[in-house]
Amino acid sequence: MTIPSVQQQIRLIARLRWLLFQNSLRNIKGRLEAVSTGILWLMMSGLVFGGGIFFGIATYWLIQQGHWQWLAGLLWIVFAFWQLYPIFAASVGAQFDFANLLRFPLRFASFLILSLVYGLFDPGAVTSLVWLFAMWIGLVVARPALFLWGFIVLAVFAALNLFFARMLFAWIEKWLARRRTREILGFIFILVIISIQLIGPMMQHFRNQHAHLESGWIVALLPVANALPAGVAARALQFSLAGAFVSAAYSFIFVLLYAAAFLWLFRVRLTAQFRGENLSETSASSPAPARAARPALSQAASLPATAKRAGLSVLIPGVSRATSAIFEKELRYAFRSGPMLLNLFLPVLLVVIFGFSFRQQGRGDFLHRVPQMVFPIAIAYTFLIQMNWVFNSFAYEGTGIQFLLLAPVRFRDVLLGKNLFLGGVSFLDALLIWAVVSWIFSPPAVVIVAATFAALLYASLANFAVGNILSVCYPRRLEFGVFRQKRQAGVTMAVAFAAQAVLIGIGAIVFALTRFLHRPTLAIFIFLALAVITGIGYRISFRRIDRIAMNHRETLTAELCRQE
């Protein structure tokens, strides 16, 4: 038997991907998914081509004006976008775990090339490549003589980015293989994101308080930035623009060295995978020690220690035991997952950060002109962040969804438990945000607070009505702290986006209108009237959800019990 060549193997796998895509279009769900993904790509094309035009013009302008040192800034933006996009917006990336292919006689070269090619199809990579291409066009228009050199430098810089992104992903995947490490890193990751948000306010504070030190601080950092990948690539271009080709070549060698180092580190990880490294967690489970004879089940025991360990027991008045049990389960899940808990209260932290940021900014912005609007805007922001939880309520249930379908409870009771939990969190978040806004700015007027809570009620009911149906019809399994394959269903993303736009749009119109009419109290009544309407919508969807769930039980079990 002859093993297919590398080219043949790559062709075969490309064909496999194509067949998978074709087959996914066989049912309506798959077609809707493809259309939704297409729409999202279309929306992204604005960023790709708009950004491309900006990068092209900026490169041309910087070269023409002699501000070559700022080329590094552009390359840093490309570098940051390429590396950070997969983390921040993994939702529209191509999903395929090609480690599954290792059971075939795949050559290592094929495996390596496939891994790299796969990385090229990441939307972040595609966007960055378009931006780099635009920079090259700008460079060539400004200096036609640098046609080839510019292309080589930017192409190697692109390769460096690709190797770095793949290397980072491969190593992070190894670190994330264990649940506990995953959760710790997930927690750290969210803190890092929050820290990034803090950079703006800190810089603003720094600028206000220590303007004289700022330039020195930046100057001190410049050599470090110049020695890093985007810095050396920019220097390779800057020196060539100045005609110092030897220095440009030296800088370029550093770019090559960086690329080689990243490729080598990536290869180390990939070699381990190729040799059959198993990152599964199941090996972590050690067998239970041998035990003495079993007790009889019929023996009545006193309430034992383990039962007491089951801990808190939630009983919500006015709802079924099942709803209370689901509420309690949601509470346990939230407290058991650091990233999940942090996510729920992340909006409050972000409002604190942005609050300070806005307060320190100039007097001309909207929030300073209309300070009463800070509270409703902060609530709208919170509302947007919590969207994911509402529209994919069963994401983390896994095979537990089978139990929810097998248990002698109505599905509406299950969803009510989940809605109550999220509603409770939203309410708690809103109270905390009120406290934060009062602390940072000033306590909002009672009428604004009342109108905002009424708006939250109207929007939450609408959100739950739509979210419950989407959760049942388009579920998508997600894992705590796993960045790979973290993707909501395309239909869910599109509908959720539209729903949020409409709900917040209506809210904004009502606030603007009542402000224009100088009748802020009217907003309360309008939102309460809207809440009645969305409440009726919620009730209608709630009544039908049992039947919808029964009709979609196959989708639910197939999607959520799927082995990754």
Added chain:
Amino acid sequence: MSMEIAIRTEDVTRRFGELVAVDRVNLTVEAGQFFGFLGPNGAGKSTMIKMLTGLLAPSSGNINILNLDLATHSVEVKASIGVVPEGLALFGRLTASEYLNFVGRMYGLDRATAAQRAQELLEFMQLDDRPKTLVTDFSHGMQKKLAMAAAVIHGPKILFLDEPFEGVDAIAAGTLKAMLQRMIARGATIFLTSHVLEIVERLCSHVAIISKGQLVAQGSLEQLRAGIEARQGVTAPSDGKLTLEQIFLDIVGGTRETERELTWLG
């Protein structure tokens, strides 16, 4: 004397597009039976058990569980049955104790009863020594034992088990069998699917065999043996009775000539 019927299906059919996975199956299981549901891979066993437990709707036909129509009384039926489905239906982020308490409350038990039964089950299943371990960190065998414990916490009249012994070691299998026999002794009905014919032969009093979506045999092991012997004039081997494996292969047509096939295999 008429026996109480635990499970009765009438012309139950399930189609997936063009494929007829289960074709007009009429099944009767009497209360108190230890019933084995057998069939080759892809015969429709899992589809059938999913329909019997309400995880999947039949395309046509009726299902009666404990004399209740599953389509119209699904909640009442679900309250009376316990299920260990293929995927085990566990919540990975709870501890075993929390999970059993949760399940108990979902089945309407009060907190004290749920807690007491959970503790007894954990001890019986030898799962009580890891109070802080999350279910997701359990081994497969431990998860299976926990799923079994969850399926019986409310004292079901019928227990449905989809491949309960798959991937389970001999010690865990012994624990599970002990629990099942205890339930049968107390009058419960057990309906299980399994590929391990030896286990089915040892545990089950009655079996049904499904092949290509159609029910091809149903009855006690003795009835099936007698049927084959009468039909084919086959007599039991000199060393004893026809085994379930022989009965199974005879009914589903598992023997075939292989001389002309796969000659390239070496």
